[in-house]
Amino acid sequence: MSDTTGYLDMELLRFTTAGSVDDGKSTLIGRLLYDSKAIFQDQMEAVEKASKRIGGEGEVNLALLTDGLRSEREQGITIDVAYRYFATPKRKFIIADTPGHIQYTRNMVTGASTANLAIILVDARHGLVEQTARHSFIASLLGIKHVIYCINKMDLVEYSQERYEEIKDQLDDFTSKLEINDIRYIPISALFGDNVVDRSKKMDWYGGSTLLYTLETVHIASDANHVDCRFPVQTVIRPQTTEFHDYRGYAGRVAGGVFKKGDEVIVLPSGFSSKIAKIDSFDGEIEEAFPPMSCTLLLEDDIDVSRGDMIVRVNNQPDVSQDHEMMVCWMSTRPLQLNGKYAVKHTSRSARCIIKEIRYKVDINSLHRLEDDKNIKMNDIARITIRTTVPLFTDRYQRNRNTGSIILIDESTNETVGAGMIL
Amino acid sequence: MKYNLTHLKELESEAIFIIREVVAQFDNPALLFSGGKDSIVCYHLAKKAFWPAKIPFPLVHVDTGHNFSETIAFRDSLVEKDGAELIVGSVQDSIDQGKVVEETGFNASRNGLQTVTLLETIEKHKFDACMGGARRDEEKARAKERFFSHRDEFGQWDPKNQRPELWNLFNGMKNFGENFRIFPISNWTEMDVWQYILHENIDLPSLYFSHERDVFIREGVIYSDGEFMPKRPEEKIEKRIVRFRTIGDMTCTGAVESPADDLAKIIEEVAATRTTERGTRSDDKRSEAAMEDRKKEGYF
Numbered sequence: 001m002s003d004t005t006g007y008l009d010m011e012l013l014r015f016t017t018a019g020s021v022d023d024g025k026s027t028l029i030g031r032l033l034y035d036s037k038a039i040f041q042d043q044m045e046a047v048e049k050a051s052k053r054i055g056g057e058g059e060v061n062l063a064l065l066t067d068g069l070r071s072e073r074e075q076g077i078t079i080d081v082a083y084r085y086f087a088t089p090k091r092k093f094i095i096a097d098t099p100g101h102i103q104y105t106r107n108m109v110t111g112a113s114t115a116n117l118a119i120i121l122v123d124a125r126h127g128l129v130e131q132t133a134r135h136s137f138i139a140s141l142l143g144i145k146h147v148i149y150c151i152n153k154m155d156l157v158e159y160s161q162e163r164y165e166e167i168k169d170q171l172d173d174f175t176s177k178l179e180i181n182d183i184r185y186i187p188i189s190a191l192f193g194d195n196v197v198d199r200s201k202k203m204d205w206y207g208g209s210t211l212l213y214t215l216e217t218v219h220i221a222s223d224a225n226h227v228d229c230r231f232p233v234q235t236v237i238r239p240q241t242t243e244f245h246d247y248r249g250y251a252g253r254v255a256g257g258v259f260k261k262g263d264e265v266i267v268l269p270s271g272f273s274s275k276i277a278k279i280d281s282f283d284g285e286i287e288e289a290f291p292p293m294s295c296t297l298l299l300e301d302d303i304d305v306s307r308g309d310m311i312v313r314v315n316n317q318p319d320v321s322q323d324h325e326m327m328v329c330w331m332s333t334r335p336l337q338l339n340g341k342y343a344v345k346h347t348s349r350s351a352r353c354i355i356k357e358i359r360y361k362v363d364i365n366s367l368h369r370l371e372d373d374k375n376i377k378m379n380d381i382a383r384i385t386i387r388t389t390v391p392l393f394t395d396r397y398q399r400n401r402n403t404g405s406i407i408l409i410d411e412s413t414n415e416t417v418g419a420g421m422i423l
Numbered sequence: 424m425k426y427n428l429t430h431l432k433e434l435e436s437e438a439i440f441i442i443r444e445v446v447a448q449f450d451n452p453a454l455l456f457s458g459g460k461d462s463i464v465c466y467h468l469a470k471k472a473f474w475p476a477k478i479p480f481p482l483v484h485v486d487t488g489h490n491f492s493e494t495i496a497f498r499d500s501l502v503e504k505d506g507a508e509l510i511v512g513s514v515q516d517s518i519d520q521g522k523v524v525e526e527t528g529f530n531a532s533r534n535g536l537q538t539v540t541l542l543e544t545i546e547k548h549k550f551d552a553c554m555g556g557a558r559r560d561e562e563k564a565r566a567k568e569r570f571f572s573h574r575d576e577f578g579q580w581d582p583k584n585q586r587p588e589l590w591n592l593f594n595g596m597k598n599f600g601e602n603f604r605i606f607p608i609s610n611w612t613e614m615d616v617w618q619y620i621l622h623e624n625i626d627l628p629s630l631y632f633s634h635e636r637d638v639f640i641r642e643g644v645i646y647s648d649g650e651f652m653p654k655r656p657e658e659k660i661e662k663r664i665v666r667f668r669t670i671g672d673m674t675c676t677g678a679v680e681s682p683a684d685d686l687a688k689i690i691e692e693v694a695a696t697r698t699t700e701r702g703t704r705s706d707d708k709r710s711e712a713a714m715e716d717r718k719k720e721g722y723f
Contacts, residue, residue, distance in 0.1 A: 012430035282471035
């Protein structure tokens with residue numbers, strides 16, 4: 001490749017990493033960045049310096065590459081989602097690095113919300129533990145299509161195939177209860193680099209791919225919904241200049257399906273129908289618009305369309321309703337209030353809502369429903385129903401993340417307090 | 424037909440989405456424009472987001488008074504060409520009004536003073552959202568920054584109390600007097616920016632390309648000679664072939680020796696290089712948490 005043209009067919013893969021406190025997650029990320037040469041010399045020198053100061057065990061502590069804020073470096077833990085970047089000639093990667101502590105479910109939910117893939121670390125000595133179950137459940141709940149279980153610290157179990165198979169069986173059994181289509185297992189040692197970027201010389205029995213190769217090749221092009229056409233209008237473009245006197249474009253980002261010129265569409269909530277006259281952009285007319293493309297739609301008829309409206313196909317419409325049933329992850333220290341009122345954001349639409357019912361809380365370790373526990377605190381996941389002041393145009397979250405996701409906002413603090421996935 | 428975007432198209436689409444969201448959610452947004460490549464890319468994306476309409480917000484430049492003349496000339500010609508609105512906040516004015524005290528000595532820099540002038544400019548024009556070209560890959564304190572970064576009425580960033588940012592749902596709700604910093608190209612790397620500039624054929628200040636320049640070396644950093652650059656007796660001016668990887672204020676921006684005089688060569692150089700671009704910035708080296716501290720005070 002020449003570095004100046006190869007980039008034109010690179011794809012973007014967003015993934016999240018989850019593991020318990022000592023699973024070696026930071027070491028794994030450090031290893032991926034280091035072995036794929038995404039670490040620069042001055043960063044490495046800073047880490048070497050810090051390793052010495054904190055008193056690591058002689059070797060450079062790769063985990064330090066990913067600890068960003070001063071308090072994290074001092075405490076040696078990660079307290080917030082951090083985003084990392086690296087690229088190979090095939091793909092560019094965005095890692096949402098999320099902490100593994102019990103109290104940080106909300107961070108994993110945040111990191112998982114934009115990820116195509118999740119890496120879940122499992123300590124080969126401990127196998128499936130409570131946190132593995134929790135991370136797997138969150139990945140499934142957040143609609144992540146691809147999950148890679150990295151059975152880490154294989155060096156501490158003598159690179160035993162038997163131990164690997166045992167853990168794989170445990171996980172197979174457990175994940176059959178979840179909604180994840182593509183599950184893979186890779187035995188690794190993040191510390192020594194086995195099967196991360198380079199194939200392990202100590203695990204000849206493993207015939208699968210290395211982690212990096214898997215990340216480079218996993219098929220993600222069909223992850224987005226290309227069936228149900230959804231175009232939430234962000235803003236209306238009206239240049240009002242002589243050249244573009246009557247131009248009226250609806251700017252937004254395709255949230256589902258494939259739009260083409262001539263398509264018969266209907267605008268929600270007004271119900272007016274029209275045809276797509278043109279799909280426009282700065283770079284010229286677009287033949288087909290699909291997720292996650294930002295573009296501008298022009299309609300044949302002059303109808304009233306504004307922010308918060310949604311343009312959809314006549315024969316494939318979302319649910320239009322004020323009542324919504326959802327799973328919610330609570331993200332605030334102030335508990336969820338039954339009958340409480342919150343602001344909501346859904347696609348480009350804003351509204352207010354009231355919490356009508358708390359059905360149950362999920363025990364995220366056992367996946368049991370706790371029907372009697374309606375006290376929803378920070379990091380809890382619950383099934384609730386809400387009623388919104390205006391209708392929202394929704395699809396099931398598992399069918400379309402863009403039109404199935406919603407956030408709840410505390411109106412007194414303006415903080416985002418809940419992440420909802422519509423059922 | 425394959426319905427997928429290249430990584431650059433996906434990043435572009437994300438940034439355009441964010442910029443449109445800013446205009447839809449805020450009353451009085453602005454784009455912080457330094458004349459550096461990242462803010463130039465943001466400006467280009469903003470043009471794309473609203474085309475064929477004009478960009479519905481002004482550009483704000485915080486001028487330390489110690490900028491490279493090439494940067495200022497580039498800024499002025501761009502504004503004139505596109506008929507964009509430009510607002511300049513002057514650090515010199517803040518100094519003259521006694522609001523800040525200038526550092527003294529050989530390593531004196533106005534970089535830190537920018538924060539005061541920036542916050543004043545935001546207050547004066549009542550901007551409720553300031554977009555900037557900061558990227559998460561630049562510096563470790565920025566890796567945890569949100570797209571929509573909430574600032575209290577003092578302009579401060581509280582890294583431990585950031586709003587969770589989920590899916591593509593951005594919460595720009597705020598109380599009176601508070602504002603947001605917004606970073607549309609958060610997810611871009613240095614390489615992405617350069618590839619995009621090449622792909623889109625975006626004009627840049629000449630400083631980014633290899634040229635002969637009068638420079639002097641201080642603690643291993645190559646500084647440009649200039650009237651704001653006091654030199655120690657042992658520091659001698661010499662001519663070298665250099666270019667700049669980042670462009671800040673003259674007093675804190677180092678050059679690199681490089682023969683790269685076009686975009687393709689710069690990209691090859693970036694791909695092969697082993698130091699971060701901020702490695703030439705002395706403002707980040709003042710302590711391990713230098714950027715974190717400045718951000719908390721309101722630096723963008």
